[in-house]
Amino acid sequence: MLDSITTSAGSVENFPISKRWPAVNPNILQLYSMPTPNGQKVSIMLEEIGLDYEAHKIPLNDEGVSSPEFLSLNPNNKIPAIVDPDGPGGQAFGLFESGAILTYLAEKSGKFQGTTEAERWEVQQWLMFQMAGLGPMCGQLGYFITFAGKDIEDKRPRDRYLNEVKRLLDVVERRLADRDWLAGSYSIADMAVAPWLNCIEQFYHAGDMVGLRDRKNLSAYMDRFNARPAVMRGENIPAHDW
Numbered sequence: 455m456l457d458s459i460t461t462s463a464g465s466v467e468n469f470p471i472s473k474r475w476p477a478v479n480p481n482i483l484q485l486y487s488m489p490t491p492n493g494q495k496v497s498i499m500l501e502e503i504g505l506d507y508e509a510h511k512i513p514l515n516d517e518g519v520s521s522p523e524f525l526s527l528n529p530n531n532k533i534p535a536i537v538d539p540d541g542p543g544g545q546a547f548g549l550f551e552s553g554a555i556l557t558y559l560a561e562k563s564g565k566f567q568g569t570t571e572a573e574r575w576e577v578q579q580w581l582m583f584q585m586a587g588l589g590p591m592c593g594q595l596g597y598f599i600t601f602a603g604k605d606i607e608d609k610r611p612r613d614r615y616l617n618e619v620k621r622l623l624d625v626v627e628r629r630l631a632d633r634d635w636l637a638g639s640y641s642i643a644d645m646a647v648a649p650w651l652n653c654i655e656q657f658y659h660a661g662d663m664v665g666l667r668d669r670k671n672l673s674a675y676m677d678r679f680n681a682r683p684a685v686m687r688g689e690n691i692p693a694h695d696w
């Protein structure tokens with residue numbers, strides 16, 4: 455095992471992860487990711503704010519997320535994670551958990567986090583809705599309809615997640631009845647939620663199963679999100695063919 459987690463160190467090269475995935479330019483932000491919904495959130499945000507960064511593709515297996523080098527940055531063996539050479543106090547700074555990274559980048563850039571104090575909390579509220587609700591529930595649904603769990607005869611686990619995802623989609627549908635974006639103007643909350651809607655449609659191929667496009671507000675919201683140039687650029691970074 456490598457040394458314990460290094461969250462703050464003089465430079466990017468001090469982080470053990472850069473031994474396995476070396477930075478070409480250690481002076482710019484390093485993103486360790488895959489273009490899954492959780493990874494897309496961060497690459498889309500980086501494209502939206504126009505910060506220079508380098509993306510490293512981290513396989514979702516023992517060679518990638520479970521390697522000692524990756525675990526030294528995120529002991530929870532999951533993408534995405536970042537190292538920012540220009541972190542707090544001008545020191546290189548490591549961070550994992552997509553919600554924390556989105557909030558960090560919003561703070562750093564002063565963008566996409568709401569313009570008033572009330573709006574900022576609304577953005578956080580809908581970000582947490584994704585982190586604690588929509589994301590985990592969609593992930594479980596994916597297991598039971600697309601991956602190994604689809605062959606399980608007992609359909610009660612599948613139905614539990616199917617019903618919960620449908621319920622959460624209804625929450626989004628109602629929220630969007632009188633607005634274009636979840637909280638104030640376009641924000642990190644949208645960058646967290648919309649990639650999961652895309653995942654249901656494009657990766658799980660479960661749009662019909664959950665009635666995704668039957669929800670008119672939500673459907674228009676997906677189209678609005680997907681038409682953004684930064685979303686089109688960011689959604690396949692680091693590039694990967696599934």
Ligand SMILES: N[C@@H](CCC(=O)N[C@@H](CS)C(=O)NCC(=O)O)C(=O)O
Nearest residue numbers: 490492514519532533534551552553
């Ligand atoms: N709560 C975490 C979840 C991240 C997550 O689930 N990442 C998945 C890919 S979408 C992963 O790295 N899985 C690898 C594994 O579990 O071994 C976040 O939002 O950053």
